[in-house]
Every structure is written in C-alpha cells, then in structure tokens.
Amino acid sequence: GAVVSQHPSRVICKSGTSVKIECRSLDFQATTMFWYRQFPKQSLMLMATSNEGSKATYEQGVEKDKFLINHASLTLSTLTVTSAHPEDSSFYICSARDPSSFADTQYFGPGTRLTVL
Amino acid sequence: GENVEQHPSTLSVQEGDSAVIKCTYSDSASNYFPWYKQELGKRPQLIIDIRSNVGEKKDQRIAVTLNKTAKHFSLHITETQPEDSAVYFCAATASGGSYIPTFGRGTSLIVHP
Numbered sequence: 001g002a003v004v005s006q007h008p009s010r011v012i013c014k015s016g017t018s019v020k021i022e023c024r025s026l027d028f029q030a031t032t033m034f035w036y037r038q039f040p041k042q043s044l045m046l047m048a049t050s051n052e053g054s055k056a057t058y059e060q061g062v063e064k065d066k067f068l069i070n071h072a073s074l075t076l077s078t079l080t081v082t083s084a085h086p087e088d089s090s091f092y093i094c095s096a097r098d099p100s101s102f103a104d105t106q107y108f109g110p111g112t113r114l115t116v117l
Numbered sequence: 118g119e120n121v122e123q124h125p126s127t128l129s130v131q132e133g134d135s136a137v138i139k140c141t142y143s144d145s146a147s148n149y150f151p152w153y154k155q156e157l158g159k160r161p162q163l164i165i166d167i168r169s170n171v172g173e174k175k176d177q178r179i180a181v182t183l184n185k186t187a188k189h190f191s192l193h194i195t196e197t198q199p200e201d202s203a204v205y206f207c208a209a210t211a212s213g214g215s216y217i218p219t220f221g222r223g224t225s226l227i228v229h230p
Contacts, residue, residue: 104149108160
C-alpha cells in the first residue's frame with residue numbers, strides 16, 4: 001500500500017512555543033491530507049482537511065489560528081501548533097488517500113507524540 | 118453527517134477463541150467500510166475492508182460482513198492469538214465525495230494466552 005511518513009515522531013516543547021509537524025506521501029501525490037488528534041484510549045478525532053494549493057477545512061471546534069495547516073505541495077502537508085499549552089499534548093496523526101488508486105483507503109502516518117511542558 | 122457506533126468498547130477472549138466487533142452507521146450513502154488495527158503508540162493499519170456491493174469478505178482468520186439494509190457491519194477474528202491484541206476501529210466512508218471516513222470509538226481487544 002501507499003506510504004505516508006510523519007516527522008518528528010516525538011517532540012517535547014515548552015509552553016508558549018510553536019511546533020511544526022510534517023506529513024509526507026512518499027510514493028504518491030496527495031491532493032488531500034487529513035489531520036487527526038488522538039487522546040489516550042480514544043478514537044481518532046478529525047481536526048482538518050488539508051487541501052493542496054488552498055485553505056484547509058477545519059472541523060467544528062478546532063481553532064484554525066492555533067492549528068495552522070499548510071499544504072504547499074502534492075506530497076507535503078504541515079501542521080503547526082502555535083503557542084502550545086499543556087492541553088495540546090496529544091498524539092497527532094495524518095492520513096492521505098492515493099487519488100490514482102480506485103481504492104478509498106486512507107493511509108496513516110506513524111503519528112507524532114507532542115508533549116507540552 | 119455520518120454517525121458510526123462501535124461495540125463493544127472492550128473485548129477479552131482466550132487464545133483460540135473467536136472475537137466479533139460490531140458497527141452500525143447512519144448514512145445510507147456510505148459505501149466503503151474499512152477496519153483498522155492500532156497497536157499502542159503506532160499508526161492505524163488497514164486490516165480488511167468491504168464495499169457496499171459485497172456482503173462478506175474474508176482474509177485468512179479475518180472476515181467482515183455487511184448488512185446494507187440494517188446498516189451494520191462486523192469484524193470477525195477466528196483462532197485469536199495474543200498478537201491480535203490491539204485497538205480495532207471501524208469506519209464508514211462515502212466514495213465520490215470528500216472520502217473522509219467517520220470512525221467508530223474503537224474496541225480494545227485483549228487476547229489472553
């Protein structure tokens with residue numbers, strides 16, 4: 001199946017700083033990528049849909065000024081958590097679908113564990 | 118929008134037993150139903166999927182059944198092994214649209230040796 005990478009895998013930062021997480025599709029071009037947040041023992045919560053060359057679409061309740069998404073190329077989407085606070089600590093996962101495939105399968109990145117001190 | 122309910126939230130079985138996880142969905146436009154397995158701290162991995170034009174699909178010890186009329190689908194794992202222990206998520210997607218899957222809350226499967 002298609003491969004999606006994510007970097008960094010873990011990050012620890014101080015409260016008030018910003019953190020950038022990268023999501024890359026390695027062997028296909030993704031016009032759309034998705035960003036999820038997952039709390040311990042909970043399901044995947046969709047935060048936003050990242051659209052190449054246009055603004056991201058945010059889910060209700062997700063602050064677009066706090067979670068900045070940029071999808072500047074067909075293989076890279078970034079999520080920047082601005083002015084991070086301890087409550088932003090979570091597991092962030094991106095996913096993408098290979099549009100050249102007839103399948104509807106979403107392929108997930110390995111996730112980024114963010115800890116805000 | 119789509120609503121996916123998943124049960125049970127926790128399932129504990131003995132090695133060798135079968136495990137069944139059930140999901141229901143609300144949007145009749147949904148036509149693609151993947152199942153993901155997520156081990157602790159790792160990414161969700163697709164283990165099997167089914168489309169609405171098929172009633173059942175099997176892959177070795179794993180099978181999925183779909184009842185479109187009742188809007189429910191189930192994951193069946195036979196001859197469970199300790200390495201099957203993980204959290205399993207079902208999802209429902211409407212093809213041809215945004216392809217955004219709606220996930221169930223997950224089932225924590227524990228297989229005791």
